[in-house]
Amino acid sequence: MDQPHALLVASPGLGHLIPILELGNRLSSVLNIHVTILAVTSGSSSPTETEAIRAAAARTACEITELPSVDIDNLVEPDATVATKIVVKMRAMKSKVRDAVESMKRKPTVMIVDFFGTGLMCAADDVGLTAKYVYIPSHAWFLAVMVYLPVLDTVVEGEYVDIKEPLKIPGCKPVGRKELMETMLDRSDQQYKECVRVGLEVPMSDGVLVNTWEELQGNTLAAFREDGELNRVMKVLVYPIGPIVRTSGHVEKLNSIFEWLDKQGERSVLYVCLGSGGTLTFEQTVELAWGLELSGQRFVWVLRRPASYLGASSSDDDQVITSLPDGFLDRTCGVGLVVTQWAPQVEILSHRSIGGFLSHCGWSSVLESLTKGVPIVAWPLYAEQWMNATLLTEEIGVAVRTLELPSEKVIGREEVASLVRKIVAEEDEEGQEIRAKAEEVRVSSERAWSQGGSSYNSLFEWAKRCYLVS
Incomplete structure (x- = not known):
């Protein structure tokens, strides 16, 4: 047959x-x-x-x-x-x-x-x-x-x-x-x-x-x-x-991202990635950088070229780095890692050190996070991502979000820092509930x-x- x-x-x-x-x-x-x-x-x-x-x-x-x-x-x-x-x-x-x-x-x-x-x-x-x-x-x-x-x-x-x-x-x-x-x-x-x-x-x-x-x-x-x-x-x-998501693939052991992650504490790092189309304005990039620094939390940031540079002909990584505040990389050395190239997202979210995900809330990224028990800082930018952010925060309870839509207003550094600490810092009570809920969802996704x-x-x-x- x-x-x-x-x-x-x-x-x-x-x-x-x-x-x-x-x-x-x-x-x-x-x-x-x-x-x-x-x-x-x-x-x-x-x-x-x-x-x-x-x-x-x-x-x-x-x-x-x-x-x-x-x-x-x-x-x-x-x-x-x-x-x-x-x-x-x-x-x-x-x-x-x-x-x-x-x-x-x-x-x-x-x-x-x-x-x-x-x-x-x-x-x-x-x-x-x-x-x-x-x-x-x-x-x-x-x-x-x-x-x-x-x-x-x-x-x-x-x-x-x-x-x-x-x-x-x-x-x-x-x-x-x-x-x-x-x-x-x-x-x-x-x-x-x-x-x-x-x-x-x-x-x-x-x-x-x-x-x-x-x-x-x-x-x-x-x-x-x-x-x-x-x-x-x-x-x-x-x-x-x-959930149907991408499965983890083979990643070169010497990949610098994983060398760095291996040295960090369990659930101590925020992963920041706004998707392949998630470019921010120069001003928002600066505020996000300051917010990450002010939070005092460890982070891996997959940084895209700011929207104000999109018309430029050069694809040089230096152009991406110049969008950051002066001295940012020096001040956050050892605490944060900025990546300007493609990064293996599923494998990063699977790492034991990842404790949160600042995400544009595309549904594929959401599922990749939830199936690993990683709570989310919702940063919706376009398409149906605004719906997804509400679903994650108000119905499922695995995320926090900005007071205003990032697509309509520059989110200040203090708010960024507060949201990051809420998700990653162990002592935050609201964050503890969100992290516990994220783990429940992970278990239910496996059971399904x-x-x-x-x-x-x-x-x-x-x-x-x-x-x-x-």
Whole structure:
């Protein structure tokens, strides 16, 4: 009997390929099925993108096929956002995806797309696949807002940023102005209209896989199942199969970061990284540096070039270092480590000395932190990160956050220092509760994926429904 075959389609960009890749690895290893990933390229002919795809292919059991993207210049405005371009590009890839499937010797049973690729689901119908699913690499609250957005679009007048009362989402925490997704900030923009369209298309699938787990978001997940408005809007089953995160890989023993970390006390170091797109202004970089110094806590800071330098032609590390206050590196020598190159985040968060993570709150980074029991200083910058910060602080209880959004105001050094001490300093009582909660979440994340755990069972329930396992 032929081995069952699942087809996953990854949107352009390494940040979209990695979650699909990790899902594919999980399906392959746990279900013992053949997985093919169609990686839609950006069309920029970037050697970095090609190298990333090849590197991903080298470390996975999945079969990865690059799918060159189509030209969409006539479909979007010149100043269209990245999110708009990705959604439109994926929708325009229907014929190429259809041709790719028809040329396969082993026909897939099921197609899985991420939320940028919901416009491709009709291609699954065209080639006669048994089922089509959507993978949400984010959490259940994000999914709820996505699918309920078309309802809000019809009942809310004016701009969401001007609302006086938080937007009510059935079965979920309301969405206030500080939780609005970036795509909701301007209802006249094409990216908002594309977001509404995605919200309408998700329930047209045969079901949704979401990167969370029952013990983390039980109330929100229950709202999708129980008879109520959210259940009626969704229409299809939701399968919590998280946490799905990158696993630790091999790191050179002589790596200077780990040489330094090995000398530090257990849970004594704050890891600071704001993601690949997390650039700060020069002024905010200075305040963050002073805050780290004033906190008196040990830190590893993966420092990106400040936004004011983004137009510069040089990529010299010296340019990054000059954004720091005079004498900062000398004064923090031995206490802190500044890294200006790529750093192995999962491996760093896994180190015994890491006691906190100052993060932009991208969901992948959040899960990498929570599965290691590391509490978070939330520093949301864009996309749905503002929602994530609220979820972490107000519902899950594993983080502290700034009083104002870092995207709207420069966060002063005193506030930075206070937040850092709260998470890392052993004597802080509120921090002790947060650290204890982070450890609880770590344990629950492991339990969810143990045999018979909630996510383990949910994955097999889904696999049986689409005939991938008997």
